[in-house]
Amino acid sequence: MPIPSNAPILVIGGTGFVGLSLVERLVARGHTVTLPSRDREKVREDLIPLPGVTVINADVHNPRVLTKLVPGHAAVINLVGTLHGNQTQFRRAHVELPEKIIAAMKQTGVQRYLHMSALGANAMGPSLYLQTKGEAEAQVRNCDLDWTIFRPSVIFGSGKCFLSLFASLLKVAPFVPLAGASSRTQPVWVEDVSRAFIHALEDDNLRNQTLSLVGPTVYTMQELMRYTGKTAGTPRPVIAVPDWFGQLQAAAMSILPRPPLTRDNLASLKVDTIDPAGFAPLLGWRPMALEAIAPMILAQGRARDRYLMLRKQHRNM
Template identity: 30%
Template sequence: MAQLVTIFGGSGFVGRYIARRMAKAGWRVRVAVRRPNEALFVRTYGAVGQVEPVFCNIRDDQSVADVMHGSTAVVNCVGVLAEVGKNTFDAVQSEGPERIARIAAEHKVARMVHVSAIGADIESDSDYARTKAEGEAGVLKHMPQAMILRPSIVFGPEDEFFNRFAGMARMGPVLPVVGAATEFQPVYVDDVAKAAVMGVTGDRPGVYELGGPVTMDFRGLMDLMLDVIRRRRLVLNIPFWAANLMAFGFDTLQFITAGLVRNGMITRDQVRNLRRDNVVAEDAKGFDDLGIEPVAMVSVLPEYLWRFRPSGQYDAIKESARNLRSS
């Protein structure tokens, strides 16, 4: 019988790519998610019965243990960018990974891969970065041979970064950003999946920081995105002090409405994160150590951002027609 991997958060942005690659490698894949009925699409990644979504709440020991049974390896992709209800940074990114690792050790699971983030720092004033570091420590406490992946901003067809700002660019002549000078090293989602698969199928212990071949500041990334979607917009930097005031208002509104009105704009914690560069450290292990050549943004962004162009899929046809008339 084929080996089994349990992927926590396996229907999410990064998790689905790992699930697909594991299925192609011949593994049985158990996708552990909170809403399995919304993850039925993962079944198409393999043969009938090879990939199955199952319910799991990583805040509960028994729930985690139930989906761990029979697994050769586990992958944790669960994380949150903003706190909502019981899904706090501490519960999801600190306690959750340690719970998974502890139960994996109890079940004698051979390997674990944990997806964290660049910037994880136990001393950080950002709850996001602090709990990411606590989650890593919890994993290594129980599974010292685990592989920990720290990607920079991850891009791909389902991302919440370029898609979000490309959508905003359709709304008006100004594109506001916070931290225009902050540097990032965007990494293609399938490259992260390749690294995770190597951790599942072989011994690759340690922390790997994953960044793409190009480093750009926030403004440069927006200029690149605008060039791809063929729109001219003014990229306006919002000072951190002003962003903090805005975020305080949005956070307060979410709090007084008990989460009925969610802060989908920007939180104070996100502002704190945007003050720091999000790039691979010079002495960190990364793609080179795994033998992976990361994909460049320019070769991928046009494949999914075309729908934000003024004429969508017909934009290239119109441009070709204009060139014919001018020749």
């Protein structure tokens, strides 16, 4: 049975970039949302005032806490992911947490589980990020729940994403030495990602399916950086550098609290985040192109207003 439009939904890892879009869309659909957080005071101000959203302090890595959180919800959505860390941290976020969520759902009788993975996830992949994401996918497919796995490429939208990171760098750098410049990706709009989650709740045909979420255009990382600079009005030379130089970059940046590049990130770039089949056909719509959205994200004033209007229209679909 499809999840009713007014059903309560538990969103784990919902306080970030994708979570904001998804929670806003859930509320617009009439759902009530429980949003656990390690620190309620640090949750984004635009999430807490949403009608129907309850933000609570909770350690979702504690199995006893999960068995108290899960009951009473029609579905559980897991958006948790990290791009930085050591093996222990990657496994805790990507492997151990889904295992605990699945156990809590089985114990409490909640069947519908939506899981955020990533294109390129593979237990034999070149990076800890891809390996642990791949382990989690295998775990979800082998559980006895009604699951859907989402595998997005790199996600863009208004807020903290690669567009804002690239634009900030290009404002201050006279040129950019870029490691992994030839790695290919298909950027997907965050609104298409959150819409896919909603669609999965409402369409039983998406149960026990693995869905690729990609945009219509394939870019190399070098092309993407150059496009961002041109669109933001700060074009700069973007120079592809060999892997050894990228390793030195990553090592130097590793001393930062949240490094923009790590050795594990570089290893992930060895795998193209593309799907030749395109955006999952089962979802029934064509995704928005980066070229249609990025100019409004990177601009201010009236262009930003147009972006917000387009986002509102898309949310009503």
